[in-house]
Amino acid sequence: MLGIDDPQIWIAYLLCFLSAIGCIIYGMIHWNDGGENEEGC
Amino acid sequence: MAVSTPILGIAVLIYLMVIFYLGWLGYKQTKSTEDFMVAGRKVNPLVLAVSYGATFISTSAIVGFGGYAGAFGMGVLWLVFMNIFVGIFLAFVLFGKRTRRLGVNLGAVTFPELIGRRFQSRFIQGFSGILITVFMPLYAGSVLIGGARFMETALNIDYNSAVLILAVIVAAYVITGGLIAVMYTDALQGALMFVGMGILLVLTYIKLGGVVESHQALTNMAHLVPANLAAVGHTGWTSMPVFGSPTWWTLVSTIILGVGVGVLAQPQLAVRFMTVKDTRSLNRAVLSGGPFILMMAGVAYVVGALSNVHFLATRGVISLDAAGGNIDKIIPEYISSAMPDYFVIFFLLTLLAAAMSTLSSQFHTMGTAIGHDLYREFLMKGKIGKTVTVTKLGIAVTIVMSVVLAYILPFSVIARATAIFFGLCAAAFLPMYTGALFWKRMTKEGAIASLLIGTFTSLFWLTFVHAKEASALGISKMLFGVDTILTGTWTVVDPILIATPLAFLTAIIVSLMTVPSPQEHIDLCFKNSAINEMHSNTVEL
Secondary structure, three states, X not given: OOOOOOHHHHHHHHHHHHHXXXXXXXXXXXXXXXXXXXXXX | OOOOHHHHXXXXXXXXXXHHHHHHHHHHHOXXXXXXXXXXXXXXXXXXXXXHHHHHOOHHHHHHHHHHHHHHOHHHHHHHHHXXXXXXXXXXXXXXXXXXXXXXXXXXXXXXXXXXXXXXXXXXXXXXXXXXXXXXXXXXXXXXXXXXXHHHHHHOOOHHHHHHHHHHHHHHHHHHHHHHHHHHHHHHHXXXXXXXXXXXXXXXXXXXXXXXXXXXXXXXXXXXXXXXXXXXXXXXXXXXXXXXXXXXXHHHHHHHHHHHHHHHHOHHHHHHHOOEOOHHHHHHHHHHHHHHHHHHHHHHHHHHHHHHHHHHHHHOOOHHHHOOOOHHHHHHHHHHHHOOHHHHHHHHHHHHHHHHHHHHHHHHHHHXXXXXXXXXXXXOOOOOOOHHHHHHHHHHHHHHHHHHHXXXXXXXXXXXXXXXXXXXXXXXXXXXXXXXXXXXXXXHHHHHHHHHHHHHHHHHHHHHOOHHHHHHHOHHHHHHXXXXXXXXXXXXXXXXXXXXXXXXXXXXXXXHHOOOOOHHHHHHHHOOOOHHHXXXXXXXX
């Protein structure tokens, strides 16, 4: 896959992208969480 | 090099003027100790994320670990995954929120103070301060080496002068501006790094014929692995080393786990969480933090590995040979020989930014470790005395230590020295930091025991067992007549795998055997904790 034979490497390659995409999704879903009940801290 | 000196000079000058302007803005806004230490606790989420990322990723990652990928291949991509999943996601979502809360509740302004106050122990604060002061120069020295090696290779500046130039520039604005200056300049530097690394990736893939084609070309080079590296487990640049071989252990235990896990307990990163206004800022910062790390570390390691294809095509050698055997020179050599001149200049600014953003935070952390944690809280028992002077003096002393290390450390050292520091932080700080945030039953004695066990087991392992450091230090040889007191696989297992579990175990056992902290103190630490986030995952016994 992707010109890389060893699955231990191409899985890592793909996981890098997936985890970054995961961060984007998490940030979007929780964009407005955690602001209100914390005022005055 | 064909890079035009006047153009380069102008570019660097403009860049430095902008940085100093931001530093000056930070200086103007710095009115209180809290401003200097934690930027007044009201930093914008994007600034937080980019500043965190720019501090996290330095020339050590780009030049040092990128070079490591050039020598040992893409296995180090697992570290990128760890950097994003552990270093961003877990760090912000699990640790960040609680760190911010605890920091606010206890009025802590540094990482050692956060832990010290949580466990009501000036010893913890003072000892952590000493640990940071003594060992962080190893990491700061590595970052200096990374920047200086690039200046040496790409610009033909003498290596020793390059180290000095870099150190003086950073020192100037950290000493004056405090953390507001550090974070705003970090954000600008982060933006610059993002663009620089993006261009580097695209140019590299285009130059080498495309994504799949370049990977395939690298895969096809497996037979070119030098015999001495093949003998220790190197199998090629797109495959993992032989399971259990010395190269495998170094990659997995020192590089991937050491740095991947150690990031959670990095004082200069944890203090960032105490700078934001609310949990929402941390959630939002995750969004930009993940892709930022991907673009930094991911690009550096992929490009580092692919540099082999370039050097084979142009000079008929692998990267390690093209860099004269010095891993730390692979990336500088690749950029200056494969990239167009204008990009070499731009990339120098990128690296300068990467080095400065990390160094500034390191110096800030070391300075406050000496001035605030060690002098004010531990020695003066909280009296202010000459804290500001001692802090600035502390910054100056640690800069000198880092520069000296940058001069005396050997070749191919960046990735290793960085990993040693990260591993030490994991063993010494992670158990008590985790306990401080997640385990109300953890006691002061448990925390102190884990701090001491983690620290000294790590140092013992480095001095007497882990072959690379033990034989270089020579202490074991002097005392016992052997390079390492254990043999076989033990000598390639990183201290983090031994010291961190031991420190965790110590923390749990000693805590359960000692008297819990007073309930009022625990209530103070965890008060006003957002009901939904606290109750879901606090371990209570």
